[in-house]
Amino acid sequence: MAKESFQYRETESLFQQLEDVSQRSSVSRGQAFEDFLHAVVCSLGHPRMEEEYLDMIARHTDGPKGERGCDKLAEMFGQLVAIMDRTRQDVLGDLFQGAITYGERGQFMTPEPVCQMMARLNLPVEDTGLEGRRTVNDPCCGSGRMLTASAELQPHWHFIGQDIDLRCVRMTAINLALRNHYGHVVWGNTLAVEAKLIYETGRLQLWGNAIRKVGRLPVPDREAQLVDVTPPSNADRPEAAESVDGPQANSEPPSRQLRLF
Template identity: 30%
Template sequence: MASPQLDVDGIVETLEQIHQRGHSAHTVFRDWVKLMLFALQNRDDPYLEIVDNYRDRGDMDHPHGQRSVDLFSKAFGQLQERMAVTSADILGAVYEEYGMSSDAFGQHFTPHTVCKTMAEIAGVVNESNDTEDRQTVLDPTCGSGRMLLVAGRKQPEALFVGQDKDPLCARMTALNCCFLNLDAYVIQGDSLTVEFQGAWQTSYSSLGGSVRELDGEEVEELHEWVTDAFENTVEGDNQRSPDQGTDTGMEDRTPPVGMSVPSEQASLGAFDSSD
């Protein structure tokens, strides 16, 4: 069940109204996530393609504000309101709660309290601490991005990298990183085989976060950067003596798409079986 401290009943009730009109719960949730991503990227064509699936005569007979497209928008607003109050993984909590009525969901994410402990064990410093180098926080099985959000509240200036082979989870993480206004790369693909099927970049700004889907060439550049950084990190760890510190060997490796250079990696991968 969803985290008990997070009130998501209003959002679930809004999505349930759409579900009751003959759409599966999983389809409703998946389309809602896609609509939010497309809206934030100003991608009208794929947005309207999804909306068309909910424009049968019976649906359009509902008064303005009660059509399915209006309910999707209402749920988006409710999500933003709850995120603003809590800075927590409301989206993942909705997934867990709403998915209880469907066998198509089937995932429960790491509790927020456990994520907090994991971030502390991984060495994510508080934003008040003085560090010379930018941290990189990596979660190779990110689920809805909950661990990245917890780390982001502790160190919002870090670079975050999340990966999950489930396309819905990857999209949820991209939305969450955007909502929390984090610099992040979110990858859809298997972290064990280092396969990338797609990726999103979220960027910080004083006006709020932004998100965009990377094109094929940019995904390949990101793949090369991640692979190179990982191989050099492993090589550095194998060659380092116990008293040589925690340098990851990433100082001179610039990420693609113009983000600044990370030099300290706080990996959350030791807990990857939790999602």
């Protein structure tokens, strides 16, 4: 097995706790990580996801109280919140890449400074507030780094993430929920317009839950922006009135596509 490698030093302590869960509950490291993500989502979705939580946590309840896997999962959750509050770093994505997948199937997380640069290149820097809310979509969201980088600039916008990997969907939901950002995270193949599961974050309900399951994505409350991409006909060109024997006869029609090469 490849050696673990982390970008953030805080991830190492989270990894040691994950290994402890794996040993105490006699499950693989990958299973322990999936159960940890599931436990956190269910905790943030309490009480609506209580039955789901109890079904999952059953394999972590063997042993004396205080030494069970479920006890360590609770400690791990507390440590995750403390690290994120202190550093604002995506330690979940770092742990996922550095100790679970090792880049399997090309699952390398975009470095957070690159995400921040891309957000600044594409979004207004000044906070537009609720009145100027727009939607940001990442069709292959991973752990949600592109969305959280966008939220640093525009915290009031609507963030949508989609991914075919349920682990990534739950990481993104956790990262948005713990930062109290309004968004939706969809489990499914984006290219096939698939939605097996949708989590909504950032709207605290009467029960106090920060994550909930919903049946659909909300329709944007603004008109779609229509862009005319029809190429102009020769009759619309000023030079069309000139003689076909002139120098313009063999020229290409003006293009509305930016030339890159």
